Amino acid sequence: MATSEQHRPEIVVGLVATPPDYPAQVVARLSAELADRLAERVDPDVRWTVREGWGDVAPRRDGGVEALLDDLARRRADARWDVAICLTDLPLHTERVPLVAHASARRRVAAVSLPALGLRQLRAVRSAVPDLVGRLLADASEERVPAAGWAPAELAGRIAAIHRVVGEVDAGELGYVASRLIGRVRLLTGMVRANRPGRALLGLSKLLVGAFGAAAFALTTNTIWQMGDALGGLRLTVIMLLGLTALVAWLIVAHDLWEKPDRETPAELARLFNLGTILTLTLAAAVSYLVLFAGTILAAALLIDTSILEQSLQRPVAFTDYLILAWIISSLATVGGAIGSGLEDENTVRAAAYGYHPEPGGWRDEKDA
Template sequence: MATIARRRPEIVVGLVATPPDYPAQVVARLAAELADRLAERVDAEVLWTVREGWGDVAPRRDGGVEALIDDLGRRCADARWDVAICLTDLPLYSERVPLVAHVSARRRVAAVSLPALGLCQLRAVRAAVPDLVSRLLTDASDDRVSPAGWAPAELTSRVAAVRRVVGEETAELSCLASPLTGRIRLVSGMVRANRPGRALLGLSKLLVGAFGSAAFALASNTIWKMGDALGGLRLTVIMLVGLTALVTWLIVAHDLWERPDEQTPAEVARLFNLGTVITLTLATTVSYLVLFTGTVLAAGLLIDTSVLRQALQRPVGLIDYLTLAWIISSLATVGGAIGSGLEDEDTVRAAAYGYHPEPGGWRDEKDA
């Protein structure tokens, strides 16, 4: 007589991205492999089903992690998931230190702050999410899986961002980062989530305007003599002033500065503004380097050595061409600021950390 195969129990895990911008990309990549990781790390006898979803485009900021957990708990119950994990790019705090993750066994949900994981976020969530699912099912006394064979404090060895875990007695676990290195990791993670490359591509008209200004400046031997007369210190100051003015102009002209209000606490607003400033600084610095490289090449092609030597009244070499490109690039950033005013508003606002555009081409399963 043939042996009747025992039906494997099914456990549905929901992955929710809040907001559905950068976190949705992480959710999509994690969902593709999470079932296999859960079978390997938690229980191979279970049929793991992973569902993707998204939260609010503009999530509440005033309630901290509790607001996310409450919303996620209702979403988990409505969708009839067994457990749910929320990945968010909101910076979260607890006990005045960055919060990496929060686990609520009562509501069978957990939230993970992607910025608190630092730069290697996908690798960290790959390590953390199976453990969080295992802990949720164990604390909920779900007999479909074997109890977790590790203590919550062991997360500190699995995920570098986690310094300590508190709240084991109440089954409301908070995974906290280090007060110092955790803040550094949080800021770097915010910049990573804000994608400076997207801001760089969004400032294409700025770069075109800067190249136009540089082309006019290359034809002026007055600029050649000015660059020769200025020393390295003053050229550095001019460069820094130009970049600072450009970043300031972008923030003011496109209203990228986050102001504290009832929905945004002062601490969160400061973090958002810091993330925006660093993102724009990186994008404009790379733009400056591209402009400098292009100006050096253009100067080498258009200005003959004999012409430059006659203007400067001395022998010239590569350093003189680099110096010429340096001052022209610094001055051309002002022209780039004019070009930035022609950018599409949504394209520039994408550099603001607190701004999340309406998602397109990616539908929530509850709307499918």
């Protein structure tokens, strides 16, 4: 058995995550099972060896996918891998449509843009990477492995995010692109997924504490009760939206989260980064608002007796009156919480900016290990 194992040709596949933050977590989960998937999907008569690697803290922005592939090719040559696959959270484009993946047989490398895969990224990566490896080895005409072993599946049929294939098939330069409309929607949802809005939500803990304090004070003011009763649903909705908008805007301005186009960041990429940041913060702010709303309802039900509320409003009250009361108080407290958000930890809040990649303490480059 050991002698037979030694005579099997070995193929070394490198998995590179850039930046070593969210993509590194995907790589860590994929590398544990990739060898078995390659044996099943590409060639069972090969000893598959998977190496993990971490790229730079942030990928190059100015050169698009070509610069990323060139950097990856140099990394592959230095590490003496047979092929290399890069997983990145950088949104890539070609022909003004989102690029899901690009395979370069000449360089024996391929890149996968995680946000272009949408929400179910790990599931899509599990299908995409084995096919990309098979495609690279087939197009590169690997002589020490029987050619019959390389029959890659059609990637576009396996991944829902891929709409069509572009590039030079004969030259082995293939780009897998998404559709123009649905692909952009999937890209934005994938960017929010990769940006981990839960992390942003946990980072707004001081904001929630300040908002709860403002809400507790407002609960004791019968003027607020009467104001909520007098305002209609439309105006209450406007006040809520203004409060959430003020919160998101304050976070962006106070913590300098707005990405500005420059030499390294093209205008289109800066717009995507800013949109991803806005969506992430909006989602975190909306969840915070719901938590505040639920807490305010509970506090109002416990602290304000029905008879006292009836005396203030001068009419019979129902549970909907408590909902309206919590609605206006939560909206006003959100504005107060926006001011208190300036006290949040700078690094925690900046992590919600899509273009910001702090140095993660849990990951190390292989060259430094």
